[in-house]
Structure formats: C-alpha cells, structure tokens
Amino acid sequence: MKLDSSISAVITGGASGLGAATARLLASQGVKVGVFDLNADLGEALAREIGGVYCQVNVTSSAEVDAAFAKSRAAIGQERILVNCAGVGGSVKTVSRDKQTGEIKEYPLDNFERIIQVNLIGTFRCITKSAAGMLTLPVLEDGERGAIVNTASVAAEDGQIGQAAYTASKAGIVGLTLTVARDLSSEAIRVNTILPGIFDTPLLQRASEAVKAGLAAQVPFPKRLGQPEEYAHLAHTMITNGYFNGEDVRLDGAIRMAPR
Numbered sequence: 138m139k140l141d142s143s144i145s146a147v148i149t150g151g152a153s154g155l156g157a158a159t160a161r162l163l164a165s166q167g168v169k170v171g172v173f174d175l176n177a178d179l180g181e182a183l184a185r186e187i188g189g190v191y192c193q194v195n196v197t198s199s200a201e202v203d204a205a206f207a208k209s210r211a212a213i214g215q216e217r218i219l220v221n222c223a224g225v226g227g228s229v230k231t232v233s234r235d236k237q238t239g240e241i242k243e244y245p246l247d248n249f250e251r252i253i254q255v256n257l258i259g260t261f262r263c264i265t266k267s268a269a270g271m272l273t274l275p276v277l278e279d280g281e282r283g284a285i286v287n288t289a290s291v292a293a294e295d296g297q298i299g300q301a302a303y304t305a306s307k308a309g310i311v312g313l314t315l316t317v318a319r320d321l322s323s324e325a326i327r328v329n330t331i332l333p334g335i336f337d338t339p340l341l342q343r344a345s346e347a348v349k350a351g352l353a354a355q356v357p358f359p360k361r362l363g364q365p366e367e368y369a370h371l372a373h374t375m376i377t378n379g380y381f382n383g384e385d386v387r388l389d390g391a392i393r394m395a396p397r
Contacts, residue, residue: 138217138281138377140166145216147171147209149196149263150223152179154338155288158365159220159372160187166373171209171216173223173263189213196223196259199266206266215274217283219267220372221260224288224306226340227252228299249302256306260287264317264328272324282325284376287314288368289332291387295394307332311385318383327382329375334389336363356390363388 138144146163150156152174160170164187172191174180184191190212192205209216233242264285271283289310296304310330318328335341335352341362344352353361371388375381 138277138279138284138379140168140373140377142167142169144218145169145171145209145214146218146220147173147206147216147263147267148220148222149173149194149259150221150288152176152183152191154222154340155333155336155365155368156220156222157183158369159222160189162366162369162373163218163376164189168218169213171205171213173205173209196263197254199262202262202266206270210270215270216267217271217274217277218285218376219263219283220286220288221263222288223259223263224256225252226303228297228303229301230299231301244301249305252302253306253309256303257309260310261313261317268321268324268326271326276325279379280325281327281379283327285317285321285326285328286372286375287328287330289330289385291332291334291389291392291394293332293385294387297394298397314385315383322382327375327379329381329383330385331368331371331375332385332387332389333368334363334387334392336365336368338365355395356392359390361390363390 146168148156148160151160151172164170170189172180172184173194177193180191192208194201194205231244276282287310290307292300292304293307293311314330
C-alpha cells in the first residue's frame with residue numbers, strides 16, 4: 138500500500154507509546170490519522186500535532202467504538218489502515234498464599250475478564266468494525282483494500298509468573314491473526330500482528346532507572362529497551378509491504394522471558 142494524503146488510518150491506544158509513535162510516522166507520510174484513546178489531554182494534543190482527529194473511546198464498548206469510527210470517518214474519511222495498540226496489563230498469580238497468615242487467595246476473575254475484554258475482545262471488536270467499513274471502499278491500483286496491524290506481546294509465547302490473564306489475551310490475538318487474515322483475504326485486506334518485547338513506553342517510564350537497567354540487561358542484543366519508533370517502523374513495513382499477510386512477528390532483541 139502506498140501511503141499518501143489519500144489514505145486514512147485509525148490507531149487505537151494512539152495517544153501515547155507505541156500508538157503515538159505509529160500515528161506520527163504515518164502522518165509524516167501524509168496519512169490522515171484518527172487517534173482513538175481514553176486520555177483526552179494526550180489524544181487531543183497529538184491530534185493537533187499531526188493534523189488528525191481525536192476520538193475518546195473505550196474499546197470494550199461497542200457503542201463508543203461505533204461513535205469513534207463515525208467521528209473519525211466524518212473528519213478524515215473511511216480508514217484503509219487500522220493499528221490496534223489499546224491494551225492493559227496486570228500481574229496476579231493464579232492462586233497465592235499469604236506469607237504471614239497462610240490464607241489462600243484465588244485470582245480475581247473480574248480482573249481476568251477486564252484484561253480479556255480490553256486486549257482481546259477490544260482488538261477483535263475494532264477489527265470487525267473497521268473491516269466492515271473498509272469493504273465499502275474500492276480496491277487500490279495495487280489490488281489492496283486495507284491493512285490491519287495488531288499488537289500482542291512476547292508474553293503470548295513466554296508469559297511470566299502472574300501474567301495468566303495478560304498472556305491469555307495476547308495469545309488470543311496471535312491465535313486470531315491467521316484466521317482473520319484468511320477471512321478477509323477475499324476482500325483484499327491484510328492482517329498482521331507484532332509481538333513487542335520490553336519497550337520504553339509510559340508504563341515503564343514510571344519505573345526507576347535501576348529497574349529499567351535490569352530489564353534492558355535481559356535483552357541479548359541490543360542491550361536496551363525497545364523504542365516506540367521501532368515498533369512504528371515494523372507496523373509501517375506490515376502496512377506497505379503487500380506480501381506481508383497473516384504473520385505474527387516478535388520485536389524483542391531476541392529476549393525470551395524468564396519465569397519472573
């Protein structure tokens with residue numbers, strides 16, 4: 138897909154981190170970008186910076202997602218690109234024992250459901266609604282109609298202690314990639330997924346320098362945290378390379394996560 142001002146994109150979780158880096162890169166190519174995010178301050182600021190449109194949305198709500206797509210499409214047109222970056226984390230063991238009292242605690246299922254709803258079902262919700270919109274567009278000269286990039290995590294393949302819900306949600310995204318790519322192949326829409334390793338996103342920026350240094354030391358090479366711009370460049374490749382389809386790609390400096 139050739140990127141220029143005739144192309145529109147939607148980035149979920151687009152106000153910061155991986156999503157913001159992707160929004161900036163696509164906008165630098167002339168693409169009109171819809172920034173979907175819960176954080177209005179960051180989302181509106183980024184939309185002003187790149188000349189896009191901000192849409193406040195919770196991806197667990199079909200009504201909010203519908204309204205966000207309607208607002209974005211009214212402002213910049215039907216998107217041909219969707220990049221799903223919205224997600225949440227959390228760490229709770231499946232069962233645990235209180236070290237002082239010996240009390241046995243079970244994983245709070247409402248938390249498990251919340252993470253699945255945001256990361257997995259939220260991603261699929263946005264895929265279906267965006268793809269339905271893409272079907273209203275004609276194919277481009279290169280034969281393509283659209284491209285979708287999802288965000289999983291290396292935790293999908295080597296989740297750490299306490300990451301049962303997060304791992305399940307991200308493994309689900311990996312699991313649906315090829316199937317959805319096949320579902321949409323007859324409509325000339327490609328689907329790929331990135332599995333980031335340890336990236337320097339706002340979540341990690343709250344950690345101490347010692348903690349970040351320890352995480353960076355776990356990466357075989359280069360021994361540093363990933364930069365959001367590196368994610369954005371891989372997303373750009375998945376969007377522009379017409380033979381890139383149905384793939385799940387780790388972007389992690391060759392790290393394989395230890396149990397903790």
